[in-house]
Every structure is written in C-alpha cells, then in structure tokens.
Amino acid sequence: MTITFITGANKGLGYEAARRLIEAGHTVLLGARDADRGRAAADELGARFVRIDVTDDASVEAAVADIAAHEGSLDVLINNAGVMQPLVPAEQLRGADALAVFDANVVSILRVTNAFLPLLRRAAAPGGPRIVNVSSGMGSLALTHDPERVESQIVAPLYTASKAAVTMLTTQYAKALPEVRVNAADPGYTATDLNGNRGTQTVTEGTDAIVTLATEPAAAGTGRIIDRFGPVRW
Template sequence: MTTTFITGANKSLGYETARRLIDAGHTVLLGARDPERGRQAADALGARFVQIDVTDDASVAAAADDIAAHEGRIDVLINNAGVFGPHVPADQLTATDAGAVFEVNVVGIVRVTHAFLPLLRKSAHPVIVNVSSGMGSFTLTHDTERAEGRNLAPLYTASKAAVTMLTTQYAKSWPDVKVNAADPGYTATDFNAHSGPQTVTEGTDAIVGLATIGADGPTGTFRDRHGEMPW
C-alpha cells in the first residue's frame, strides 16, 4: 500500500489530488493548517488528517512525529501548500509581502522536505512532487500569447521559479528519491476567483501522474498535464 502525505489538502487542488489518489488505492494523509477544515475534508474523503503549518518548525516536526508513530513511513510527499500573495501593483509590494509568500511557497517546501525525508527513505521507492506553476517558467512568462505571459504577479512567479529550481537541485542531490515539479495549469481555484478554464481534476493530472510513477520514473522534471514544460 502506498502512503501519501499532501500539504494544503483541505480544498482545491490538494483536496482533488487526495480524492484521486485514494481512488487509485493510496493511503492518504491529508495535511492542513486549520484543524476543523482539515478534519472535515479528511472525513469526507476517507483520509487521515494530520495538522501541519508549513511555516512553523514545531508544527512540521509534530506532523512528522505523528506519521512516524502511526504509519512509520511515507512513500510519496506532495508539497502542495501555497499562497498567491497580495493582488496589488508591483510598486506596492513590500519586503513583508515577499517574506510571507516565500515563507509558504519556498521555505515551507524546504522545511517539510527536511522533516519528512527520513520517513521517505523508509520507502522502497520514495517520491516527492512539488507543486510549481507555469507562472514560474522564464519561457512562458515571456510568451504574450499565453496567460503566463500576460499576467503580472512578481512574488508568486518568483517563488514558483524558485520551487522549480529547488526541485532540480534536490533531484540531483538525492539519486535515491524521485523529485519532480508539477504545473497544474490555469485551473479554476480560489487563487483566480475560479476563473481558470481547467477543472480541478484537469489541474491535478500532472500531480497525480508524478505521484504514481514507478521506480523507473523520471526525476528532476517539470511537467504539466500535456508533458514536459519549458524552464
């Protein structure tokens, strides 16, 4: 049985990823910051709730200890928790704004991955999926024919570029772990007032695909539902 832990899984892409992986036979540990919302989501899906705030060392350590005591290991870690940041013009963005976005989107991945790597290494085929974005692609954000090239979001795009680079560096550092980045694509979620043309099921195709790779699967890649993405 494959045991999968997902951060930020009480709604949207995280919730749908949990649902699909449960349907695929995974034992899913649903991570969320808010205990009430997390338990409600886990109960609805048939997952086990694990409270986690990716910005807090003690919370992350407690989550890892909880899983070590109950499951003993995880096979798949999905770093899904993320924030968009303020919807304001670039000249109004502050260092405090930047710190808040990077603390969740980038530092949070480092914090969770560091704490959960010992649990992953107890798996025969450990897998990490970092949820990045095409908004972090240098190529796509320079293509004005695409939504990524027409939308301005300095902090979010910079943080997701960092997530993708972090993914490739982790993949090269740990040959025993498959580490990949997924781009959900422009999906209808709270991030965009549900304006995205893709459903959450379509938006989780790349995440689920990378979460279910075998021992011979890729590592160090950046993919959306159609295949590999440009950097």
C-alpha cells in the first residue's frame, strides 16, 4: 500500500488530488491547518486527517510524529499548500508581504521536506520515495514571456517569483537526494480559490500532473517539472 501525505488538502487541488489518489489505491493522509475543515474533508474522502501548518516548525514536527506513530513510513509527499500574494498593485507590496508569500510557498517546502525525509527513507511501496512540489507555469520565464500563454497576461511579482523558486528548489533537491525522486507539477490555469475560480481548467484537469508524478514508475526520472500535457518549458 502506498502511503501519501498531501499538505493543504482540505480544498481545491489538494482535495481533488487526495480523492483521485484514494481512488487509485493510495492510503492518503490529508494535511490541513484548520482542524475542523481538515477533518471534514478527510471524513468525506475516507482519508486520515493530520493537522499541519507548513509555516510553523513545531506544527510540522508534530505532523511527522503523528505519521511516525500511526503509519511508520511515507512513500509520497505532496507539497501542495501555498498562498497567493496580496491583490494590490506591485508598487504597494511591502517586504512583509514578500516574507509571508515566500514562507508559505517556498520555505515551507524546505521545512516540510527536511522534516519528513526520515519517514520517506523508510518507504516500502514500489517506485521508491517520491516528493511532488506543486509549482506553476507562472514561475516559468519561457511561459511568462510567451504572448500566446495566459501566464504572460498576469502580473503577480511575489507569487510568480515564489513559484520560480519552487521549481529551482525541486531541481536542487533532486540532485541532493538521489535516493528520492523529486519533481514539480504545474497545475495550469485551474479554477481554485487562489484565482477567484477564474481558471479555465477543472480541478481534475489541474491535478493530472500531480497524480502522474505521484503514481508513475521510478524510470520516469527526477528533477522535472510537468503539466498535464508533458514537460514544461522553463
């Protein structure tokens, strides 16, 4: 049985990824900061709720201890939790805004990944341990300069910079952890709370790359970023 932990999974992409992976036979641990919403989502799906605030060291360590006590190991870690930047003009952004966005979207991945490495190294499922970081084409230089792509029409300095950092963090961890496959997923322009549900894709379409990376064989490789159609230009 493949044991999968998803952060920020009480709604949106995380919730849909949890639903699909349970359907695929995974034992899913649903991570969320809000205990009431997290438990309700887990109960709806048939997952086990694990409280985690990815911006808080103590909360992350408590989540590790919880999973160590109940499951004893972890096969797939999906770093999905994240935030959008304040919806104000670029010149009104402040340093505190940048620190908050980067903490939630980038530093959290380092914090959670490093804390969960001992459990991932005990992975027993076929394919070995896997980390899936939810990035975005919004962090791609190629896509944000392509006038044919929606990514080039949106101005969000902090969010886009944070997602570029997520992708680089992914490639660096793939090199640093050869025993763990570390890849990034670009959900595409998906209708979620982050964009006021204006996205043109469904959450099912938006989770295609996440589910692929969580279920593909080891031969698929590491250090990649893909969307639902294949490799993403970066």
